[in-house]
Amino acid sequence: MATIEVGGKTYETDEEGYLTNLADWNTEVANYIAQTENVTMTEQHWEVVNFLREYFEEYQIAPAVRVLTKAIGKKLGAEKGNSEYLYGLFPYGPGKQACKIAGLPKPTGCV
Structure with a gap:
């Protein structure tokens, strides 16, 4: 298991940097992951991230790109x-x- 440290707290991730515990996610963690992904979060980014989290909560799966x-x-x-x-x-x-920034698992079908 790999880890990241945000705000003095350590979070477990898989080898690709996805959080292993969905409950660990918060906006500070999201901003940290976005930074490591070279993404500057804007209102449009948050809109997609929040949509993904709602989708996951409802369906218990991260959508593939076409579905998304x-x-x-x-x-x-x-x-x-x-x-x-x-x-x-x-x-x-x-x-x-x-999905990584949203603290969700990697969508099925993504390489």
Whole structure:
């Protein structure tokens, strides 16, 4: 197990940097992970991260990119529910990178 230290507290992660305990997540941890991913969090980033956390709470699974894109389009509008917009926010993959920042497990189907 790997660990990260944020605000004087240690959090366990898997070998790819995903939190192993979903309850450990908070905005301070999210900002730290975003920084390590070279993502500067904006209101648009938080919108996607919060959407992912709500989705996970409801379905108990992190959505794959296609499902994420479709679901965001339904809830937040077509201008945000497309790959170009999401990859603009999370260049290393909106599913993979956004889920990591959101403290969720890596989506199934992500390499």
